[in-house]
Amino acid sequence: MTVTATTRTRAGTITGILALILIAGAMALPAVASRSLIQDLFFILTMLTLAQLWNLLAGYGGMVSVGQQAFVGIGAYAMFAGVILWGIDPVLAIPLGGIAALALAIPTAFFAFRLQGAYFAIGTWVIAEVTRLLIAQWKALGGGTGTSLPREATSDIIGVETIRTIFEVREAAARDILAYWLALALAVLTIAAIYTLLRSRLGLALAAVRDNIEAAKSVGVDARRVRWAVFLVAAVMTGLTGALIYVQTARISPDAAFSVTDWTAYVIFIVVIGGIGRIEGPILGVLVFWGLQTALADYGAWYLLTLGLIAIAVMLFAPRGLWGLISDRTGLQLFPVQRRLTGTATKGGMHD
Amino acid sequence: MLLETRALTANYGQFRALFGVEITLDKGETVAVIGANGAGKSTLLRSISGVLRNARDMVQHRGDGIGAMPAHQVMQRGIAMVPEGRKLFPSLSVEENLLIGGQVRKTHGPWSLTTIYDLFPILREKRNAPGTALSGGQQQMVAIGRALMSNPEVLLCDEISLGLAPVVIRDIYAAMPRIKAEGTAIIVVEQDIGRALSVSDRVYCMMEGRVTLQAKAAEVSRTAIHAAYFGAAA
Amino acid sequence: MNWLDIIVQGVLLGGLYALFATGLSLVFGIMRLVNLAHGDLIVFAAFGILLAVSTLGLNPFLAALLAAPVMFALGWALQRYVLNRVLGKDILPPLLVTFGLSVALQNGLLQAFSADTRRIPAGALEGGSLNLGVVTVGWMPLLTFASAVLVILALNRIFYATALGRAFRATSDDPVTASLMGLDPKGVFAMATGIAMVVVTVAALYLGMRANFDPSIGPARLIYAFEAVIIGGLGSLWGTLAGGIIIGVAQTLGAAINPEWQILAGHLAFLLVLLIRPRGLFPRAVD
Numbered sequence: 001m002t003v004t005a006t007t008r009t010r011a012g013t014i015t016g017i018l019a020l021i022l023i024a025g026a027m028a029l030p031a032v033a034s035r036s037l038i039q040d041l042f043f044i045l046t047m048l049t050l051a052q053l054w055n056l057l058a059g060y061g062g063m064v065s066v067g068q069q070a071f072v073g074i075g076a077y078a079m080f081a082g083v084i085l086w087g088i089d090p091v092l093a094i095p096l097g098g099i100a101a102l103a104l105a106i107p108t109a110f111f112a113f114r115l116q117g118a119y120f121a122i123g124t125w126v127i128a129e130v131t132r133l134l135i136a137q138w139k140a141l142g143g144g145t146g147t148s149l150p151r152e153a154t155s156d157i158i159g160v161e162t163i164r165t166i167f168e169v170r171e172a173a174a175r176d177i178l179a180y181w182l183a184l185a186l187a188v189l190t191i192a193a194i195y196t197l198l199r200s201r202l203g204l205a206l207a208a209v210r211d212n213i214e215a216a217k218s219v220g221v222d223a224r225r226v227r228w229a230v231f232l233v234a235a236v237m238t239g240l241t242g243a244l245i246y247v248q249t250a251r252i253s254p255d256a257a258f259s260v261t262d263w264t265a266y267v268i269f270i271v272v273i274g275g276i277g278r279i280e281g282p283i284l285g286v287l288v289f290w291g292l293q294t295a296l297a298d299y300g301a302w303y304l305l306t307l308g309l310i311a312i313a314v315m316l317f318a319p320r321g322l323w324g325l326i327s328d329r330t331g332l333q334l335f336p337v338q339r340r341l342t343g344t345a346t347k348g349g350m351h352d
Numbered sequence: 353m354l355l356e357t358r359a360l361t362a363n364y365g366q367f368r369a370l371f372g373v374e375i376t377l378d379k380g381e382t383v384a385v386i387g388a389n390g391a392g393k394s395t396l397l398r399s400i401s402g403v404l405r406n407a408r409d410m411v412q413h414r415g416d417g418i419g420a421m422p423a424h425q426v427m428q429r430g431i432a433m434v435p436e437g438r439k440l441f442p443s444l445s446v447e448e449n450l451l452i453g454g455q456v457r458k459t460h461g462p463w464s465l466t467t468i469y470d471l472f473p474i475l476r477e478k479r480n481a482p483g484t485a486l487s488g489g490q491q492q493m494v495a496i497g498r499a500l501m502s503n504p505e506v507l508l509c510d511e512i513s514l515g516l517a518p519v520v521i522r523d524i525y526a527a528m529p530r531i532k533a534e535g536t537a538i539i540v541v542e543q544d545i546g547r548a549l550s551v552s553d554r555v556y557c558m559m560e561g562r563v564t565l566q567a568k569a570a571e572v573s574r575t576a577i578h579a580a581y582f583g584a585a586a
Numbered sequence: 587m588n589w590l591d592i593i594v595q596g597v598l599l600g601g602l603y604a605l606f607a608t609g610l611s612l613v614f615g616i617m618r619l620v621n622l623a624h625g626d627l628i629v630f631a632a633f634g635i636l637l638a639v640s641t642l643g644l645n646p647f648l649a650a651l652l653a654a655p656v657m658f659a660l661g662w663a664l665q666r667y668v669l670n671r672v673l674g675k676d677i678l679p680p681l682l683v684t685f686g687l688s689v690a691l692q693n694g695l696l697q698a699f700s701a702d703t704r705r706i707p708a709g710a711l712e713g714g715s716l717n718l719g720v721v722t723v724g725w726m727p728l729l730t731f732a733s734a735v736l737v738i739l740a741l742n743r744i745f746y747a748t749a750l751g752r753a754f755r756a757t758s759d760d761p762v763t764a765s766l767m768g769l770d771p772k773g774v775f776a777m778a779t780g781i782a783m784v785v786v787t788v789a790a791l792y793l794g795m796r797a798n799f800d801p802s803i804g805p806a807r808l809i810y811a812f813e814a815v816i817i818g819g820l821g822s823l824w825g826t827l828a829g830g831i832i833i834g835v836a837q838t839l840g841a842a843i844n845p846e847w848q849i850l851a852g853h854l855a856f857l858l859v860l861l862i863r864p865r866g867l868f869p870r871a872v873d
Contacts, residue, residue: 111857111860115860118620118677119860133853136846265688269685301697307690308688308693312687312690316671424769424770441760442759443759452769455768
């Protein structure tokens, strides 16, 4: 009898092919789509990226951070600093967001990894608040009230001119298309990276660390290194996403860029509603989130009230989220990361 | 019949620990349940006490099915448990540990702080110490006293000699006749066969989740127990 | 700059933070529940008191007395029917549910009362002060601090001298064994959250009388409260008061140097304490 461990499923292979078609289609979409659809998709893709990263941290890594807004904010402000203080092109300044997030993540990790459970959650939140208050002291970037990207910086962003000629659109629409492409690239890169990570040896280590740190240590998994790696990678990617979001927004303030509601609470809701600990979860979650927002857009506070209540209901009645429900009913796995044993089944062997 | 189990099966997740166990307990009777490690003795007590929930009719108390009842309701019917490992509350003093045993079910009966301190005089001296500051034997006395504080009709004792020195076990078992004398029915789960038989009217032997022997404690032979304990082949 | 005055004002401000924190400390200590909606529940209670004051013309203290049993019932029901279902080893589910509650409460209040800032009128107490020679202290801060001390005294009395308190401690130690004593852990937890909501009502009274509030300020109060709880450690409610005072003094000191540094100084003090003592100043002996 031969038994091999595989993560391959038929649905997974089909997903791979469909994903390639979908990405190609999404890249070509600006040719036919309206500007408002492109903006909606930008929103969906950036929230999806943030949600995947939080899912990586909490759902796979067991690190329940309530302070990811720190990295969105610092990433966005680093990009602004690059543009306003050093005259860098906004798009080329986006990597600064990743670097700044990394610089913040290292001391944060040193501090937060000393804390457990709830203390970790609150500790990361306080660090985000401290960062917000410090940034609000930075007068060159508008202090507490914030600032906008200067017109001359946004008017000739690299690549925008080319997009204008290809799609024959106005400059503002061309900027949106560029931002959309970058968001698409970031989302695809993030999902692909997480997928690869989870299928690698490190992914196994991660699952071991989440389930039981002590046990993981005893079988030779270096829990500390795994947690550090995941935390830093998530921070850098979150920082890049933050920078990209504010390239498109072009106006920043500490309260908005470091908002716990926008960049952590909603992100958590997306993950929970979709299904935590699954790559499919945030994808489904962000669609539900966007659908609700569109449907209830005219009802102001009722929308967020409903969102909060839905998150509670999902946690109570379907703790593994909507994708969990679907997956339980159908056994469907689009991103197979569980290892299953395949081979000829032995009769009566392992039964008790 | 005061208490009985009917075709009691119990599972821990996928693992089945009890297969159709049937035992009975009469008013004022003491019954020993003996068996090797993993025979299902503790699972039996956990099922009766409601820590493990089962189908309603699998456990009967005074003609009511209590198998599905949560532990706190079972206890309020007068079935108190001395859990394995004693499980004193570390935040409570010795006296508070005793008091909490009798604070929910308030019935008149022989047991009170005074009578329990008379039963185990050492506890009176240590009444204000934290429960966890006591020796193992003294902690076991608190655990027994705590269960008695509710003046239960049925007392379930789970491995009360586990990890204790023989001389300490003797002291604790010396209290058993006093408890029986007050009319309390007792189920004693034990690995120490001699100890268990010495205080019991009847004995059940369990192996691999099944009852393999039941007999009067005074009449049962060592060979019969040996066979029931280790399997027929032994 | 009068340093003594700054310290005294900081200590008194710490009383307010201790009031924010005490209910949280109770719930977190007994069932390890991280209630991220705690701050919003304080704001919710403040709106409740304001409503009673403005529609019934009641004195704020009387209104709080009226609000307390309502808040107790809400807290009891919230724990019994929602939070008990997600309690467990994993901190994520309760965290998510209370996050949901937080967002729902904020927006519910926003819908009901708009984003305008409000204040509970406190009559003669407002602005009144007591001259102690070296320092002058306001009646309101003094009253807040005294209330915090009273609340902690009362809770400690419940905790260490009543059957209910015994049940709290026993259930917190070991819920399964507590149920063998005839205690229903879910009922015990519901009582604890009910009592915590009574403390929340007291906190809401002073929050509303001392400063302006609006539906959005809950999360900031939650952070101050959590900082006080963590600095104090899970061991004692007096530790929570000490935590509140440390945050309060750090804030007034920070503000004395630069008014924009008030909140920042409080957070930095918290991070500093946590860096030196990750389990707080007075951690629980057995945990």
